[in-house]
Amino acid sequence: MEEFVALKRRKENFTIEKRGRPSDIKVGIFMPMPYNAALSSLFFQMAYTYINSLEGVIAYRYVFNLEEKRVEALDEKLSPRKLDLLLISLPFELDYVTTTYTLLHLNLLKRVKSSEKPIVVAGGIAPTANPLPLSDIVDAVVIGEAEEVLENLVYRAGEPSAIKAVSELSCVLTSSFNEVKRKCFVENLNKAPHPIHQFYSHEEEPVYGYGIRVEVSRGCPYLCAFCMESHVMYPFRYRDVTVLKEIIEKGVEFLKVRRAVLYSLSLFSVPSMDKLLNKLLEQGVEASVPSIRVEHATRERLELIKALGQRTLTIAPETLLQAHSCKIGKCYMVDSLLESLSYAYKIGFNHVKLYLITGFPGVSVEEELKHFENFISSLKSIRRRDFVEITLNPLIPKPWTPYQFLPPMSVLKNRHTLEQYKRIAKGGNVKLITLDVEWAFAQAVIALGDKSVSKLIIEWALNGIGLKGFKKALQLASNEVKNYVKNGWRDPPWYRCVDLGIPKLYLDLRARYLSAL
Ligand code: SF4
Incomplete structure (x- = not known):
């Protein structure tokens, strides 16, 4: 079992x-992903520094090597079994499978664990929205943002009856998930700690490249109907430009890399963002900008983003049907999108990536495909092949969004539509990437699951972490699982354990408006 955890120290x-x-409380931070991806997590960066700054506590980092299918310890060859607390960051539902696979190998799965320590605590956007799928897997789930609870969680994990002590914390759900916990969140982002001393290694370039990672904002004011992040991270909060400048200046000095990787769900909703970007340009600091909304992609901003060193621009229209764009929260004019694409081409971007979703209820597939065909023909003036790269995903219903009432099975209906999109794309000069409909379905099955899906995840992990394992586990799943997979929920079970502060009436009414209920 021990070789499942290998020490792999990098030159950091x-x-x-x-x-x-x-006597120290030993805390592990496990990211169920490879090192170069884990580095880009600000939770990973923040938690390592912050936990180590606490008196009488020591933190150890762990990542998951996907090729070798084992855990890499980054600091010491210390088995997670010897810890008091193991924190696991789970931003996406499919990370649950890697986590379960890991916990199974370590004999730390809640269902088989023989002793209380280490307490295994998960957190992140997906478990905050719906912790139920983790009920047989971990001991507890943090509902909300880590900063609000981390110190108390660590010290309580050091107490003799640790699980009971942790269960008394306001936004930590333990054991059977039979009570409702309200989400904790940072009210003033300016006062939240931000990691400056970020670790990385020249041996493995981080995802998004080198540079200081900067969390500009949390949440998003648009609350697009399909977007779980914005609903879970509601309300929209941002750091003031003066605070951001200070973080970037210190970070650039510490990391000796004149580049900032900006994190924000809606960067240009942050007041004075253009001013800050112009300042960075003046100071010779490069910047990487996240995906932006169509109406935010003005000529001036495209020039600015290009001048800041970014070679690929990412825009997220999500639909090409103008009328539907307003319904889902992405209101824009297709002509403006075409204009932005031509301008991006003219000023020398290498690529533009576009995100689209298919499968919105109430939208005819024929109409969607007709618009796609027109869109592709309108791009013919852009002569470079694959300059525009479109990522097309089926709509994946998620908890705490108006689409939460759709059954996971609805995802599979898009299989044929995706094929038709591919056929049309072949006649144009765009590159089309589609998410495998089975992976999207698996994501929906977990996201919308109740406690019964926990056993499916364990079965999946026992069969390896690939798609085959999922299919086999689904065949063996209980009738409870099969029922919600086919019919969805009218009264979602996550309402009975999580309070995100989002009115249920809003979800009902918006779902009706979107023909999703
Ligand atoms: S703009 Fe983007 S991040 Fe914001 S709610 Fe819409 S999809 Fe989510």
Whole structure:
């Protein structure tokens, strides 16, 4: 079992030299993803520094090597079994499978664990929305944002009856998930700690490249109907430009890389963002900008983003049907999108990536495909093949969004439509990437699951972490699972354990408006 955890120290720019004492509370931070992806998580960066700054506590980092299918310990060859607390960051539902696979190998799965320690606690956007799928897998789930609870969680994990002590915390759900916990969130982002001393290694370039990662905002004011992130992270909060400038200046100095990777669900909704970007340009700091809304992609901004060193622009229209764009929260004019694409081409971007979704209820497939065909022909003036790269996903219904009432099975209906999109794309000069409909379906099955799906996830992990394992586990799943997969929920079970502060009436009314109920 021990070889399942291998020590793999990289030559990093920064590690914390903290001498542990036997009495210290030992906390592991596990990211169920490879090192270069884990580095881009600000939770990983923040938690490592913050936990190590606490008196009498020591933190150890772990990542998952997908090729070798085993855990890499980054600091010491210490089995997670020897810890007091294991924190697991789970931004996406499919990470549950890797996590379960890991916990099974370590004998730390809640269902088979023989002792209380280490307490295994998960957190992140997906479990905050719906912790139920993790009920047989972990001991507890943090509902909301880590900063609000981390210190108390760590010290309580050091107590003798740790699980009971942790269960008393306001936004931590333990054991059977039989009570409702309200989400914790940081009210003033300016006062929240932001990691400056970020670790990385020259041996493995981080996803999104080198540079200081900067969390500009949390949440998003648009609350698009399909977007779980914006609903879970509601309300929209941002750091003031003066605070951001300070973070970037210190980060650039510490990392010795004049580049900032900006994180925001809606960057240009942050007041004075253009001013900040112009300032960075003046100071010779490059910036990587996340995906933006169509109406935010003005000529001036495209020039600015290009001048800041970005070679690929990402825009997220999500639908090409103008009328429907307003219904889902993405109101824009297709002509403006075409104009932005031509302008991006003219000023020398290498690529533009576009995100689209198919399968919105109430939208005819024929109409959708007709618009796609027209759109592709309108791009013919852009002479470079594959300059426009479209990622097309089927609509994946998620909890706490107006589409939460759709059954997971609805995802599979898009299989044929995706094929038709591919056929049309072949006649144009765009590159079309589609998400495998089975993976999208698996995501929906977990996202919309109740406690019964926990066993399916364990069965999946026992059969390997690929799609075959999922199909086999689904065949063996209980009738409870098969029922919601086919029919969905009218009264979603996550309402009975999580309070995100989002009115249920809003979800009902908006679902009706969108023909999703
Ligand atoms: S603009 Fe993007 S991040 Fe914001 S709600 Fe819409 S999809 Fe989500």
